[in-house]
Amino acid sequence: MEKAKLIIALTKKKKFIAQIQFNDGKTMPLPQLTIKNDSLNNKEVDVERKNGQIVEVKAEGEIIYQAKTEQKPTASTPVSQNQSYKDAPLQNEHLSKVANPAYAPYNFVPLNDQVVETSHPPDFNKYHPEKNTGWIDLEIETLTPVYIRGTLTEDEVRENEDIKYKPGFFAPAGKIRIPGSSLRGMTRNIVEIVSYGKFEFYDDKRLYYRGLADISNLRGEYQRKMSSYDGRDKKTQYKFFAGALQKSQSKTRGMHFEIVSSGNNYKQIKKSESQALVKGLGKKYSEFNYYELVDEGYIVVSGNMQNKKRDWLICYPPDNAEVIPIPDEDIKDYNNDNTRSEDAPNLLDLAKEGKKVPCFFVRRKDANTGEDRISFGHTGMFRLAYEKDIGKHVPDNLKDSDKTDFANAIFGSSKTHDDKAFAGRVFFEDAFLIDPQTNPQLEPQVPHILSGPKPTTFQHYLVQKNENVKQLNHYNSNSAIRGYKTYWHKSADDERWVQHDKSAIEKATTQYINEGIRPVKKGAKFRGQIRFENLSNEELGALLFALELPEGCGHKLGMAKPLGLGSARITPKLKLSNRKERYKDLFAEWNNDISPSNDEEMLKIKTDFERYVLQQLEETSKNSIWETARLNELLTLLNVETGKSLESKGTTRYMTIDQKEFKDRHVLPLPSSLAE
Numbered sequence: 001m002e003k004a005k006l007i008i009a010l011t012k013k014k015k016f017i018a019q020i021q022f023n024d025g026k027t028m029p030l031p032q033l034t035i036k037n038d039s040l041n042n043k044e045v046d047v048e049r050k051n052g053q054i055v056e057v058k059a060e061g062e063i064i065y066q067a068k069t070e071q072k073p074t075a076s077t078p079v080s081q082n083q084s085y086k087d088a089p090l091q092n093e094h095l096s097k098v099a100n101p102a103y104a105p106y107n108f109v110p111l112n113d114q115v116v117e118t119s120h121p122p123d124f125n126k127y128h129p130e131k132n133t134g135w136i137d138l139e140i141e142t143l144t145p146v147y148i149r150g151t152l153t154e155d156e157v158r159e160n161e162d163i164k165y166k167p168g169f170f171a172p173a174g175k176i177r178i179p180g181s182s183l184r185g186m187t188r189n190i191v192e193i194v195s196y197g198k199f200e201f202y203d204d205k206r207l208y209y210r211g212l213a214d215i216s217n218l219r220g221e222y223q224r225k226m227s228s229y230d231g232r233d234k235k236t237q238y239k240f241f242a243g244a245l246q247k248s249q250s251k252t253r254g255m256h257f258e259i260v261s262s263g264n265n266y267k268q269i270k271k272s273e274s275q276a277l278v279k280g281l282g283k284k285y286s287e288f289n290y291y292e293l294v295d296e297g298y299i300v301v302s303g304n305m306q307n308k309k310r311d312w313l314i315c316y317p318p319d320n321a322e323v324i325p326i327p328d329e330d331i332k333d334y335n336n337d338n339t340r341s342e343d344a345p346n347l348l349d350l351a352k353e354g355k356k357v358p359c360f361f362v363r364r365k366d367a368n369t370g371e372d373r374i375s376f377g378h379t380g381m382f383r384l385a386y387e388k389d390i391g392k393h394v395p396d397n398l399k400d401s402d403k404t405d406f407a408n409a410i411f412g413s414s415k416t417h418d419d420k421a422f423a424g425r426v427f428f429e430d431a432f433l434i435d436p437q438t439n440p441q442l443e444p445q446v447p448h449i450l451s452g453p454k455p456t457t458f459q460h461y462l463v464q465k466n467e468n469v470k471q472l473n474h475y476n477s478n479s480a481i482r483g484y485k486t487y488w489h490k491s492a493d494d495e496r497w498v499q500h501d502k503s504a505i506e507k508a509t510t511q512y513i514n515e516g517i518r519p520v521k522k523g524a525k526f527r528g529q530i531r532f533e534n535l536s537n538e539e540l541g542a543l544l545f546a547l548e549l550p551e552g553c554g555h556k557l558g559m560a561k562p563l564g565l566g567s568a569r570i571t572p573k574l575k576l577s578n579r580k581e582r583y584k585d586l587f588a589e590w591n592n593d594i595s596p597s598n599d600e601e602m603l604k605i606k607t608d609f610e611r612y613v614l615q616q617l618e619e620t621s622k623n624s625i626w627e628t629a630r631l632n633e634l635l636t637l638l639n640v641e642t643g644k645s646l647e648s649k650g651t652t653r654y655m656t657i658d659q660k661e662f663k664d665r666h667v668l669p670l671p672s673s674l675a676e
Contacts, residue, residue, distance in 0.1 A: 145519035180428035195406035244356035431528025444516030489643030490564030541609025
């Protein structure tokens, strides 16, 4: 070790960087050192160098930097199975035919291969004569019952903060309406699809898996990281380690989590033995719990699975135990894991400052950056984090493009290629019930369970090249996500969306909306308006194209779309403002009394948009973008009669747990393939 000084500086991008200044005046940068403040600036440090390279730095007796070295796998050094850390091109072409298709109330519009660019929005300080300004009158007719959740009053919020659903339809001030925000979100989504826009709105998180009993190739993926079988000794050799998780404070990282390692000093003990030990402590034995013994260590109890015969015993870490810091990204991923069992303990919540909580863990190399990462859990054979987050399954040209696409140009963007945000040029108003004297709401009914999206079902959510269960793409594969999730239309005429089995509701009261919901009836009509400013013909055409769907197609609005609710037909009427006439007469256009544009004018504007997109795609031989293979999939999903036909065949239902259909890992085919 040699004495030196740590120099810390703040860059223009507000990032701390460090370098070492030796006694001879020479300096060496230390970019690998992650620091959050300059509290150690100009402090004396001890530095160890090998072959001229810095391998370790200590500040006030604490190691603040240690170079990565090649070692045999231990509790603190991960084994890398991929040293390149560079992704191969993502597979983005899904199977055209699936022999044994999966069933689901949704399917996907494939991702586009390129982003179609439009011009940057003009200045907002004036009306541009070559652009279009005006409004679109909307008439909305429900094709099935539609439900949009009502809002709570101030008194209801104060009296009962736990109220999640109100039975009634969205009706502020007692006026039933479809909120403009719902119409805006639905319209933007379709504009993004049909205009070949960027794919920016997704939950970029890391998913978790436990493939111990999976019939797919995920089982092998899991076992390679967690265990191996010794054929000679006929024993399972575990690859994970154990220790105690705790919350700690340091000068370099501030408050953080770390694991005090017990290494591989753990074992399984008979359930009867652990129950006796717990009883000896004067405590009640229960699943998903842990108990501290006087001398030996921790008893860890997992869930009560069928034929379970053993629990775990983790030895207390020794006094000189290695302390392994948990990266902030892994803490974030653990907290974001909403698919973990509700019964399983949250180790981070239990690990209050100064308290140690037993855990199991494995180290790994990040498949994207090569950085050290860690997965941890309550019990052995715990759930692992996938090496790649969801964002790594979105092609770079669709998320990092510096192009201005139609959706951002029309609806606004928080960031562009020059880092300047700009506002949208469309304004959606609420759509009110046309006949407010009649109440079109159904009586309160309890719907079937509304479950959230399950992106962990990778055979649905990722592009698949093979339906062989041993060759599926999962989230450690170089496969793109399927695309834009869209729900099939259903009839909903015979109240199939209603749970009539009261005993089922009583058995799972927390999973049902026990207060029921009150959708508006099929045939209810609403009227609303969209105002727009300074849109080009192509931009206005994109907006109209998304609103006025082909004959026989419908939009989807509101909640319970998987159950068949939410189908609606929108009829738009375009009205273009005459800026000269408006400024001549103070009262011009106040009553929206100008003549609407005729159908031919609307068709021309939509055609301008289609021609522009087809030119950018080099698909000029086609007459409409609906003829492209990708938008043909959207057209299939939007067709009302196609959805009803598939519903009658039972192919747009959720797969059931009772019949173990999820375990079969059947691939979800293209919409057009399913509809053949």
